Amino acid sequence: MAEIHNQTTSALTIKSAVAMSSGYTMPSLGLGVYQNDDCKPACLAALECGYTHIDSARMYRNEEQVGEAVRESKVPREDVFITSKIYETGRGLQGVLSDIDESLSKFGFDYLDLYLIHSPIGGKENRLTTWKALLAAKKAGKIRTAGVSNYGPQHMQEILDAGLEMPAVNQVELHPFCQQKPIVDYCREHGIIVQAYTPLVRGALDNPVLQQIAKKYNKDPAQILIRWSLQHTFVPLPKSANPERVRSNAKVFDFEISKEDMQELDALDKGKAGAVTWNPVDAE
Known part of the structure; x- marks a missing residue:
């Protein structure tokens, strides 16, 4: 795991990043x-x-708005890290490629x-x-880095066992x-x-x-x-609709x-029982 390098000049200037196995870097804080x-x-x-990282997905139905915001912001496209995801794993090779083209268009x-890949649901x-x-x-240059979401170790191991390039994320x-x-x-x-x-635990912040x-x-x-997430070298994606x-x-x-x-925060772990979302990491 690459270390986070903080190079901030103020609390609102976000310039820390992590290096990915794809050869690219990813800002260490993103907007969900x-x-x-x-x-x-x-x-x-x-x-x-100062954010330069926005995390979207096809199922969020807001890819167009993210693109519009980037253009209206006047921040150069090459300075913004944009993520999207495909949920359906039964689309077949050409179906997935078509969906990626549609994302790019939106x-x-x-x-x-x-x-x-948004979810491991759908079978090996x-x-x-x-x-x-x-x-x-990725080879065609349509995406720079490929990764997965909600994958358990068994799902990532399938990729390794198939002799394929491993996910970067x-x-x-x-x-x-x-x-x-x-x-x-x-x-x-595995360097992922x-x-x-x-x-932010969906706003359940009342733990003593x-x-x-x-x-x-x-x-x-x-x-x-x-901050807990950053210090564990994770890349947190806090979501809020409120600009403030x-x-x-x-x-x-x-x-x-x-x-x-x-250590006190680490001791709060409840394992999978602490999840507040769907968390399909055990999907077959």
Whole structure:
């Protein structure tokens, strides 16, 4: 796992990044836009305050808005890291390639920085066919980096056993209450960057340990959760539709959680029982 290098000049200037096995770098903090039908204001606020990483997906139905926000922001396309995902693994090779073309058209981009298989649901054969399609799109220059989401170790091992290029990224639900340790360990062993979705536990921030630590650092609980993720070298993708909250979530590079406080947060892990989303990491 590549280390995070913080080069911030202010709390709102996000210039830290991680190196991926694809040869590209990915900003270490991103904006999630799941369940945000009108995500353009949040995207514009994010781009204005220094985010250069936006995480979308075909099933979010907001790829067009993300593309519009990037163009309206005047931030050069090459300076923004854009992710999308394909959910259906039964589309076949040509179907997946067609879906990637459709994503590119909706964004209005010539390439995407990262494209993921959204879920392992669908069976081994469909997973491997979809993965081969992503690798073909990567070879064609339509996507720069290929990865997966919600993959357990067994799903990633299928790719290795098939003799195929391994994913550069695995995006999973990840926060102190659901730490996905077997998945994280596998990813680290194989040089796969771990992205953390739902890092803010869908707003369930009333845990007394979390509240106490937030008060100690004069930060809000969301900022503590994001910082926890960063210090574990994950790439958190906090989602908010509120521009002010988007800005607040970026103020995480001006402090560091102590080893002792990190251990307190680590002790909150409930395993899979701590998940607050669908978490299909055991799909057959």
